[in-house]
Amino acid sequence: MKQFNSLHDAAEYATSLSGQWSFINSDTAYASEGLLVLAQTSDAEDPIDEDSFYVVSDGGSIGLCEDEEDIDWLFIADQDKDLALPDTFTTGGTPRFCSQCGQEIVPGANFCDQCGASLN
Template sequence: MERFNTMLEAAEYAATLCNSWSFAYSNTEVYDSAKLLVSAQMSDEENPVDEDSFYVVSPSGTIGLCQDGEEIDWLFLSNCAVDEDLPATLSSASQQIKFCPNCGSGVVPGARFCAGCGTKLS
């Protein structure tokens, strides 16, 4: 799980992992990379997070906000891995994330192949 100080940084990274997201609180609105980046920039300008808060991006590109250093509020859900098991807290996230033995990329739990290099996972 990667950490970022701004929503725009998180969105830029997530856009390298996926190309479509749904807003967590509205299953009808779909965001492509361009729309996500514009929304992230506006969010940073209008509602910057406090210094104790940060954004996290899951291995599939789902974006969440962590305001207390522990609980994660998932905001933009990756449409690339709709069945991703998202952790509710940072401590459970650190136990849940797996890494590719070949390239070191984070892999989605249950994935059979690494999205970064294509290595078969066991």
């Protein structure tokens, strides 16, 4: 995951990873152009605090970290709809992978989301 200081910067990066998103609490779909306009408007009308930042998943979903740890997912990219996105953001560290199937492990998970193997 990468972090950004504005929703527009996060959306610009996310558009290189996906072509469509849904707002987390509705079925409203956004294409790249609509997401960028929405992000620019949001930044102008309601900028985030200096201690907050946006994150973009490897699939293009966009979340907000207001406490520098917990992620509130805002826009879910089409390719992330069936994946379990992490609840927290951690800097650095090496990603963990399931020894059974090779799937990247969500931080704090006890079982693999892909194959169900125990990770302990």
